Amino acid sequence: MNLDRxxxxxxxxxxxxxxxxxxxxxxxxxxxxxxLAYPVRDDIPVLLVDEAHKPA
Known part of the structure; x- marks a missing residue:
């Protein structure tokens, strides 16, 4: 994951x-x-509540 700080x-x-x-x-x-955990796909955060989940 390569996100700018x-x-x-x-x-x-x-x-x-x-x-x-x-x-x-x-x-x-x-x-x-x-x-909630939000996925990062191709270094782009997907900040959609429908895509989020509670980590185990």
């Missing part, structure tokens, strides 16, 4: 508006608030 400072979880943290191993962005 400045991007992570700007984008927020669409469900609760909290910050997102990169999970490099899972290729996801995980919300620090509600815990």
């Amino acid at each position: 400045h991007l992570l400072d700007v984008i927020v979880c669409p469900a609760c508006r909290q910050s997102l943290a990169a999970d490099e191993a899972a290729q996801e962005l995980v919300c620090v608030g509600c815990g």
Whole structure:
């Protein structure tokens, strides 16, 4: 996953508006608030609640 660190400072979880943290191993962005994980496909974060899931 090749995301600009400045991007992570700007984008927020669409469900609760909290910050997102990169999970490099899972290729996801995980919300620090509600815990939803959003996929990153081809280095593009997919910030759709319908595509998110709660990590196990």
